[in-house]
Amino acid sequence: MNRSDREITPDGSTKSVSITQQVYEALRDKILIGQMEPGARLKVESLKSMLDSGASPIREALSLLTSDQLVERLDQRGFRVAEVSGAQFDEILRLRCALEEMALRESIARADNAWEDRLVLAHHRMVRTPRENTSAFEEQHKSFHQELISACNSPILVKFCDQLYDLNIRYRFLAGKTKSYPSRDVSKEHADILAAAVDRDADAATEALLTHYRKTGQFLADQFEDHGIAPA
Amino acid sequence: MNRSDREITPDGSTKSVSITQQVYEALRDKILIGQMEPGARLKVESLKSMLDSGASPIREALSLLTSDQLVERLDQRGFRVAEVSGAQFDEILRLRCALEEMALRESIARADNAWEDRLVLAHHRMVRTPRENTSAFEEQHKSFHQELISACNSPILVKFCDQLYDLNIRYRFLAGKTKSYPSRDVSKEHADILAAAVDRDADAATEALLTHYRKTGQFLADQFEDHGIAPA
DNA sequence: AATTTTAAAAATATCGACAAATATAAGTTT
DNA sequence: AAACTTATATTTGTCGATATTTTTAAAATT
The missing domain is CATH 1.20.120.530 (GntR ligand-binding domain-like)
Incomplete structure (x- = not known):
């Protein structure tokens, strides 16, 4: 992913969308449809290659997903997909x-x-x-x-x-x-x-x-x- | 702030707390008590010197505060303190x-x-x-x-x-x-x-x-x- | 054999530097 | 003078490298 990726808005114009946003949506979709299983560790290194971006957007996206309760954060021990019950x-x-x-x-x-x-x-x-x-x-x-x-x-x-x-x-x-x-x-x-x-x-x-x-x-x-x- | 800052847990032991967490709490408090006014821009550069940390923890903390609805994010135009009404x-x-x-x-x-x-x-x-x-x-x-x-x-x-x-x-x-x-x-x-x-x-x-x-x-x-x- | 200690490996969290985008200011044209 | 260009300055968003911490494995001790 690179920041020149653009998104078409309803009125036909284009505006750039931050990689953070793209990573956030991609990751959220994968979690929602179960492609990333509950409890699975979310290693930044793996996600970097999987989503082709740097560490910063990934961490920001994971932070957002934490607030959505789709990802759990263990201080100093990384992120993982939230459990289900x-x-x-x-x-x-x-x-x-x-x-x-x-x-x-x-x-x-x-x-x-x-x-x-x-x-x-x-x-x-x-x-x-x-x-x-x-x-x-x-x-x-x-x-x-x-x-x-x-x-x-x-x-x-x-x-x-x-x-x-x-x-x-x-x-x-x-x-x-x-x-x-x-x-x-x-x-x-x-x-x-x-x-x-x-x-x-x-x-x-x-x-x-x-x-x-x-x-x-x-x-x-x-x-x-x-x-x-x-x-x- | 540096990561060697430690926090005393109820049982007397100490555990390191990530800078992100410290920045998040510091920033949240400042917003809650009105020290940072509604609508004020939150420039990463300024916050870096104010809180003595790098850009990454600041951005992560701001992402978290966005989900809390205490901070608003304008894609490609940074963060600002959420408005009140x-x-x-x-x-x-x-x-x-x-x-x-x-x-x-x-x-x-x-x-x-x-x-x-x-x-x-x-x-x-x-x-x-x-x-x-x-x-x-x-x-x-x-x-x-x-x-x-x-x-x-x-x-x-x-x-x-x-x-x-x-x-x-x-x-x-x-x-x-x-x-x-x-x-x-x-x-x-x-x-x-x-x-x-x-x-x-x-x-x-x-x-x-x-x-x-x-x-x-x-x-x-x-x-x-x-x-x-x-x-x- | 179980526990503790030590050492190596892996992964996280953070920093500093840079590229892309936006905002600001100055100059130019209508 | 208002509106558009152009150039400059900020600021954001991103990357790659590095320091800390945690995890894993091996060695030493009880």
């Missing part, structure tokens, strides 16, 4: 339900047409992205959930939800690429959330959202037993 | 009330004697520390509030509360060193919280805690007008 999975699920309920209710209370438009658009983009294209679908799926709470007028809360979303993703990948959700229509769950939100029906939207999370949670927890993660 | 102050207050209520109720539900002991001890240490000794009192005050929620069995939630606590501290210092809280007995508020918690009375404890936060919030918001922070 059934207990943490439960905690994440519980917290997400609590925080997203707050955020969603507030978002609906402050809803305007611009928000409704963004939401419909995000949903449509998710629907038209084939599930097989995992990374593209994940991106759209995340956007949809972000838009839902985007009108809550509470940036810190949004940040917390975002962090929990990422922490949760790891467990989805850890559960393994299962063919499809049996006896479950995820698309309908999303459509229900959207419909209730557009209706400004806070109770129904919250109900639909939390059901969506809890169903996914239950499904994943069942998978974990086959993947060495003990239930809480 | 009446709106953010309100957001922090609202979020603290919501999250700490969750955490406190769960903590009380899971309470055991060890927790009760830690809590009584933390309260006593706070009481015996003179308010004039600001930094020592702040430390004990923070410990007391941490112990309150320490039994909630939700490390991520605790971390969020901790972050919000620090964000809030800044506003306390920004409001200025006011002689004393008029018509308010803060010590009694703390005692009430402690008593309700020891009684395992979740409703009373929550009530006392949130009242404590809201009274402080109202008091601070009144001060802000004299310090250039517009109400939300």
Whole structure:
């Protein structure tokens, strides 16, 4: 990587992106999709060659990931990929339900047409992205959930939800690429959330959202037993 | 600073603490107490001489503070102290009330004697520390509030509360060193919280805690007008 | 044989120097 | 005089080298 790498912004212009940023995103993705296993040591030397950069950007990126709770730091003894546990999975699920309920209710209370438009658009983009294209679908799926709470007028809360979303993703990948959700229509769950939100029906939207999370949670927890993660 | 600086651990042994860690804490304190003003640029060169260290630990510490939302990063244009606003102050207050209520109720539900002991001890240490000794009192005050929620069995939630606590501290210092809280007995508020918690009375404890936060919030918001922070 | 000591190897944390980018100031044109 | 260029000065972001610390392995001691 070198700093002349450029990124295309939505308005067509280009701006340089720091290597730190690139390393941060690359590393985060690898951890989220499970390419770097929980507990694995993150040696700066290895990462240097793997990501083709110097030590400084790597250390900075690792510092950021530490705050995201995706990496653990042992003072004077380096970094390692954060561990996972059934207990943490439960905690994440519980917290997400609590925080997203707050955020969603507030978002609906402050809803305007611009928000409704963004939401419909995000949903449509998710629907038209084939599930097989995992990374593209994940991106759209995340956007949809972000838009839902985007009108809550509470940036810190949004940040917390975002962090929990990422922490949760790891467990989805850890559960393994299962063919499809049996006896479950995820698309309908999303459509229900959207419909209730557009209706400004806070109770129904919250109900639909939390059901969506809890169903996914239950499904994943069942998978974990086959993947060495003990239930809480 | 040099890496031979050592820190005495509770058990009497010493262990070396990385410069990054020292820089992180020094910088965080300076930001929290308002010694580095909101919006001020954080030039690595200046910080190098101020803190007597190299650029790497400074950058790493700044990266960590970015995640704490105490520092803002502008890609390719360095770091600066995060801005403050009446709106953010309100957001922090609202979020603290919501999250700490969750955490406190769960903590009380899971309470055991060890927790009760830690809590009584933390309260006593706070009481015996003179308010004039600001930094020592702040430390004990923070410990007391941490112990309150320490039994909630939700490390991520605790971390969020901790972050919000620090964000809030800044506003306390920004409001200025006011002689004393008029018509308010803060010590009694703390005692009430402690008593309700020891009684395992979740409703009373929550009530006392949130009242404590809201009274402080109202008091601070009144001060802000004299310090250039517009109400939300 | 288990523990402690010593020595070598590996890895982390840090520094100082440099290249790339941004901000500032001076000069030029409209 | 305002707006655009150009040149200069800062400052950021990055790299490669080095000093410290931790880990591993071997040797010595109990």
